[in-house]
Amino acid sequence: MARRLLLFSLYRGLPKGLSAYQRKRNFNRTPEPEGRVETTRTHRFVVHEHHASHLHYDFRLEMGGVLKSWAVPKGPSLDPRQKRLAVMVEDHPVEYLRFRGHIEEGNYGAGDVAIWDVGRYELPGIDDPVRQLEAGKLSIVLRGKKLRGEFHLVRLEGRARQWLLIKGIDEFAEAAQKNAATTRVVTKDRPPRPSQPVHQRSRSRKVNNIVSPS
Numbered sequence: 001m002a003r004r005l006l007l008f009s010l011y012r013g014l015p016k017g018l019s020a021y022q023r024k025r026n027f028n029r030t031p032e033p034e035g036r037v038e039t040t041r042t043h044r045f046v047v048h049e050h051h052a053s054h055l056h057y058d059f060r061l062e063m064g065g066v067l068k069s070w071a072v073p074k075g076p077s078l079d080p081r082q083k084r085l086a087v088m089v090e091d092h093p094v095e096y097l098r099f100r101g102h103i104e105e106g107n108y109g110a111g112d113v114a115i116w117d118v119g120r121y122e123l124p125g126i127d128d129p130v131r132q133l134e135a136g137k138l139s140i141v142l143r144g145k146k147l148r149g150e151f152h153l154v155r156l157e158g159r160a161r162q163w164l165l166i167k168g169i170d171e172f173a174e175a176a177q178k179n180a181a182t183t184r185v186v187t188k189d190r191p192p193r194p195s196q197p198v199h200q201r202s203r204s205r206k207v208n209n210i211v212s213p214s
């Protein structure tokens with residue numbers, strides 16, 4: 001008993017672990033991995049396309065030995081102006097990075113799960129992403145096939161589980177729709193082009209000064 005207490009206090013400082021994940025599932029009835037908290041320090045990510053009662057996307061980042069997970073109803077966007085609601089859900093096991101399959105009716109999260117994107121992520125200038133998350137803001141650089149470049153996760157004020165997933169402005173940013181209103185995101189840093197060559201403009205200004213001194 002004393003030994004159990006000692007182990008408990010030793011592990012108390014570690015991430016919350018997988019108890020919520022495991023409590024929600026019956027591993028005799030779901031193909032999902034039971035998993036365990038890992039000691040690996042790699043930074044991988046996966047986005048699952050989850051056809052549950054409502055289609056959503058699950059965004060998962062490997063850190064602290066688990067996958068920190070968010071359900072993103074509309075899915076991630078490459079458009080920095082499309083701030084996507086991301087609801088934090090229970091930590092998933094790192095093994096879940098490779099999970100895809102069908103969860104039978106009657107189980108938690110029943111429906112088809114596909115891998116929508118997978119890759120690694122980088123943490124520019126950050127050594128402890130878990131602490132950043134606890135503080136409510138994490139900026140990462142994704143190296144996936146669909147999701148690339150900088151992304152920000154920002155927790156909404158006063159909300160424990162509601163975050164926004166926002167594409168950073170970089171060369172991987174894209175307008176959501178190819179029309180005049182949205183392509184401005186990509187081109188806004190370009191200086192306006194002069195309508196006439198510069199020497200012609202200055203000459204016409206001189207002429208104007210003579211003709212109309214007002």
Ligand code: MN
Binds near residue numbers: 052
């Ligand atoms: Mn899900």
